[in-house]
Amino acid sequence: MKKNTISLGGLDLLASAVLLFDADGHIIYVNPAAENLLESSSKTLLNQTLAELFLSNEELAVLFQDALEHVFADKRQDLTLERMGREPLQVHVVVTALDNPDAPVLIELRENLQQLKLDREERLLDQSQANKELIRNLAHEIKNPLGGIRGAAQLLELELPERHLKELGEYTQVIIKEADRLQTLVDRLLAPHRRPHIVGDVNIHEVCERVRSLITSEFPNGLKIRRDYDLSIPEFRGDKEQLIQAVLNIAHNAAQVLATRMKSGDAELILRTRIARQVTLAKVRYRLALDLHIIDNGPGIPPDIRDRIFYPLVSGRDGGSGLGLTLAQTFVQQHMGVIECESRPGYTDFRILIPLP
Known part of the structure; x- marks a missing residue:
């Protein structure tokens, strides 16, 4: 379809992604926002079908077919659209049936920012919980041998002959000081889990x-x-x-x-x-x-x-x-x-x- 058979100037200026399809389900127009959202040029996207564009397209394909058959004038739905080798798209989809035989279906995609925020928060909570478990387990595993290393260094220093104390004592002090530094780090890791929550x-x-x-x-x-x-x-x-x-x-x-x-x-x-x-x-x-x-x-x-x-x-x-x-x-x-x-x-x-x- 040539661009002048339908007024597309306004669509080029929209912030949301717009795709126009012919009756066979091929893309015949994408606006700049769609190129940006889908991370592809219009040259690449033109003539693709929904099946080629998205891995999980069943729900969107049903909406497309219903629009093609004028079951509804327009329909809105939140969808997660999987893509090959790229992050899934969390989008609010608007499918509109057009009275135009050359371009009977328009699909508008808007990023679902609320869903993205919820997903990000959920990942942060899961990550935080995993971090807490890792920190607790790791800190306890380090704590016991650390005490043994420090104690052994102190005993070794006591056993050193007087003539070697100045020379070799520097090494035992390094062991003791580094053990203390690691102990402080472990205590900081465990601090939030030890201290009671005072409300x-x-x-x-x-x-x-x-x-x-x-x-x-x-x-x-x-x-x-x-x-x-x-x-x-x-x-x-x-x-x-x-x-x-x-x-x-x-x-x-x-x-x-x-x-x-x-x-x-x-x-x-x-x-x-x-x-x-x-x-x-x-x-x-x-x-x-x-x-x-x-x-x-x-x-x-x-x-x-x-x-x-x-x-x-x-x-x-x-x-x-x-x-x-x-x-x-x-x-x-x-x-x-x-x-x-x-x-x-x-x-x-x-x-x-x-x-x-």
């Missing part, structure tokens, strides 16, 4: 002010901490110390990566609180939720670790332990909340969502 009334702005005070005292020069609070946010039941630690871990990471900007005097950290309404967290719908943002104007999270920042021992900073965000995530999840992150050079936003009463 009380929490004012989130008291939490933010405590964090601001701690960051200011450690980074007194070159860092501006801006407060943007919604003072109408109610108190809620939670563990204040855990939440202070969670926010502090994120803010402290941000302050550390702002070192270069601090030297030039334009480093900025923003603590912002808002109320989010009708929020779904871990498949549960809440009327209200705390919406806390910790925003910095640093270099951003390196792309190669962006999807793994909540994994234990993953750090984007030299000398970092890679535990700060893992612990923050654990503490927030114990409050039925989630942490989301958006990052690009010059802007990183960690968003904490926690249900409110």
